Amino acid sequence: MVTLGEIALIGASLHGMAPGVPVAGTVLVSEGSLRVLAPDQALPADCVQVDCTGLFIVPGLIDGAAGHQMEHDILYVAAGVTTVRHTGAELARGLAEARASTRDQVPGPRVLYGGPRMAAETSVPGMQWPMASKGEDAVRQLASLLSGLAAEGVSLEGLVNDETLALSSWRALVPAAKEQGLELWGPLPKGATLEEALELGQGGIMGMEALLPPQGTWEESGNQAGVEASIQRLAKGGTAIVPMLGVLGRVLLEYPADTPELSFLSVHMVPLWTAERTRWQREVTPEFRARLEGVQRAQGVALAGLVASGARVLPGSGSPNPWLFPGRSLVEELILWQAAGIPAERVLQAATRGAAEILLPDEPKVGTLLDGAPADLLVLAQDPTLDIEALRNPAYVMVRGKLLTRTDIGARLAALRKSQADARAAISRHLDIEPPKLSEDARILLSGEAEVYVAGLRLTQEHWVVGRLPDGMRLYGSHLIHLQSAGQGGRETMLVQRIAKGVLESFDLSVKDISSGKVMSLMGRRIDGSNQMQVERRLDGVFISNTPLRDQPALLDVSPALTTMILVQHCPAGENPVLTMEGATAEPRIWPWDLTVGDDGLLRVRSGAGGVLCGVDEHGAPLVHSRVRGDRRSDFISLEVDMHGGRGTPPVKSRVSTMTPEPTPPSTTSEEQPVPTEDDKL
Template sequence: MVRVEANRRDFLRWLATAGAGLAAAGIAPALFAQEAAAAGTDVVVVLGATVVDGTDAPARPNSAVVLVGDRIAWVGPAAELPHHAGARIVDGRGRYLIPGLWDMHTHGIDYEKLWPPLFLANGVTGIREMQGYDENRATRDKIVRGELLGPRVVLASSILDGPVSLLGPPITQVATPEEGRAAVRTAVEQGSDFVKVYFYLPKDVFLAIADECRRVGLPFAGHWPYRLRQVEAARAGQRTFEHLFGLSIATSRRRDEFLARLDATPFDPDAKRDFFNLARDLDRQAAQTYDPATAERHFAQLKALDNWVSPTFTVNRVMSSPTETYAHDPRLKYVSQDIVDYWADRLPMFTPATAEQIDQQNAYFEAQLRLVGAAHRAGLGVLGGTDCLNPYVFPGFSLHDELGYLVQAGLSPRQALQTVTRDAARFLGRSATAGTITPGKVADVVLLDANPLTDIRAVRRIDTVVTAGRVLDRARLTRMLADAETAAKQPLASANSRSVGLPVRGCC
């Protein structure tokens, strides 16, 4: 033990002299090494892998990546690494190392025995949880304190919607500008990372929320607010439009006609879903009347306002498919029967039933793929997210599906991967600390058995996940999946100590 400890100190001393990358990240290498030595911090070396670092740089074969605690400390050719006794070695030979993945649209992290292990086992080391409530705030805090193994969580406020809403508790309904401002202040008090806005907000309430978010320094994102044009909402500060709602209308040659019809239709408190169904139908029609010139102007305006699109193709594909399509998905073994029953009950509200409807929905989905491809080519930021907890959208697994759809939309495998690594970090304001395999950044990496730059399906072939410096090897990941499968066989209340039941109603 004494010799191992001495070797570790020797290795850290070398790091103090070789840590140019740390210095570039604003971290003093010598001080970093001294503090790590004093704390007895674990040292992990991923040796011999081809590094796909999340940037536009070429892949680097036969590399070494040194992780010290929760930081990437050094990246370089394996041949330049000195004797590293005392470090834990992860064999990367013949494998590919990528940054940890982010699912940028999730729900359900408070299903603690199911969701957190499923995310990590699929290489998802960070999530943007799109609805905040007491239970998932508690789960996030347990992860931060190290009491629960799970992904990093960026957590929304309670969903803010108008006095008429498709959703029920635990959302927050606001009817006046004063109530909207108060809801933003509550979000700050609750430690929310951003405010989530929804469809049916009145225009004056939306603008009050936007102004209060500016005042308190909290970003906001969410669904297209029907009573505003997308550019108007983006100009007020909305950072994303989720699920592609409204993008087809905004890029249609019949845009003004469709928007006028929506403007003339009230939100009916006695038939809350009617407006939503009308908007979806108009969006499907608009998808077949795409106008390149209109789209080019729209994309340029959104890009100038640093607005991003979060397609969530995975949930859109489910909603565009007949109800029975996913009824025998093998991944259902990881989901509680309570949730599966809920999915079976809710899904027929959204999915096509007749042959004509199925054809329409397939055409709509293909048009959405083309639309996102055009938006990406125009330089509009794209974020990879799934909307898990909606029917047949599985934590972790479905992000792999999402990456495949992004490639179908026209992104290269590298570009698709960047939507859930480098670009996700940039959107979240974490470029200095996350998103790429760079010295000084967090020690979240995934080791794959195949090259994701030649086939994006390689992200499914996971050998090892490192999250916050903790190594989860293949054996550990297999146990995590087995434990989740066992937990899924139990009643939901016993499978999860922190749950509000099923708070999600449709896409949110």
């Protein structure tokens, strides 16, 4: 990877200056931006020269709708995707991943956070609860969220809804968000119409279903006039649409059991993909396939009509939904556009400058090769304005001024594969974890071991302890191992939280990266005589910062077991400030957690970090902790509990869970894991 000094890409034909034929020139890159020189113009004496004779340079691709994950960074870059609009994350993770400091740590795409996902309800074992209340309650929740973020100096670019959002909530949220300068993007909720969406000011629509008349289908030829009318309304109204033809197209493709793509995916994602493949193989009969192909053709005709009408059409992949491979699925989406009759040059424009005009209207040079544009570009062997298939396997990819060759990309892909294989091996091993160390004069009241599973696969293993000091202070300790994944190496966490009279007085946290050995330490202390806490951070003992928190936190959310017990024992119903540590640098941030207690003794939390359902047994031991973050759910399994000859820490009767959780079985599949190949072309 070439990163030092100035880089000159010499001899290529350039697309991205203006529509039409390519321009001959040299692209000179310096400090993350580019300028174009004439072929005979002198170059700086010390620049790195890269011969691109006979090749084609285009701006980097923009994926307008994807669920970005850090471990997929190299998959996006390998496919030439240099900007991703992230539409699938909870608030805390979305903000952290989009932060420039996070992006600069990896050669990954720029991430535009689309905003928290607004949904009507989400399910956890045996329970459902609202994630966004109906009607005006949803507006009040939005106002509270934005107020809290503003106090932290954080702003949002938009909001995302899914199809479960209640119609009354949607009708209230769209104009409320618009008043705050935010756009709501997503599929239309059940019962909503395109006319109503345009009137309310919906920012963007995901999927083609909104073009159909009420109760209409793509298989009915009589709906063509209604679809054409919707196209004209959309073009006139200015609301953007993300077609996502690949969501249907993926069902029509064949996926062999040894497909190499699966070896790049996490152990938690592979079972979801293989289960979908099995379901499609069972359900997509020849007759059903013929019907789906007819729907695909009808949607292609509608897409061509949208583009011809001048509507704002944004390419988006929908990755990483099953068989929408990160990065490559955007190129495959563009190939479907070309198959629908849209000229390759117009398709390329939609995925570069056209996408930037919709998502980044205040950055007029993004998606171009104009002087001063960000140095995000692809070098290709063939001209993509003649055939969009030329976007596959670029010879070079430059992201934020860093130039990656196919050799660089291949090495990083191989490293990702190895990391995923190592994670699969590590996740199957049970660990002997020592209990956390509390103060020597602490009396141990309760202890136990637990695991957390995602999609049936183990994510963490933990040994937790509850103790009490002679003065009555309660101690909560955790020794937690976060098992390795490709996106994040294994981590060993030690945490002690000290609570007196219901108030978090102090905590000590250390997080060790198992692969590098680096240790991030955090020490939180309540300031005497105040309702405020300061948090000191150190990396390998070297001081980083001392941060005063805006609010006194009720707890530090790191351990599922400790979070459950502290919520039950010490937190009242209503809003509770909870401290989280975000990103690789563990930056402290307070999030308001809205806590309610059900008749079943379970606690339900709604927050910017997702939803939590938790509870304890009659002895105070954690029994349930299910968490929803974006589209991912994790489940807590208690392995053993020791009351050390006493009664434990019994909670008030109203907070004893009456729910008996069902064990989450390890994921099983009849299909063997894919065998890595030498071919790293994606």
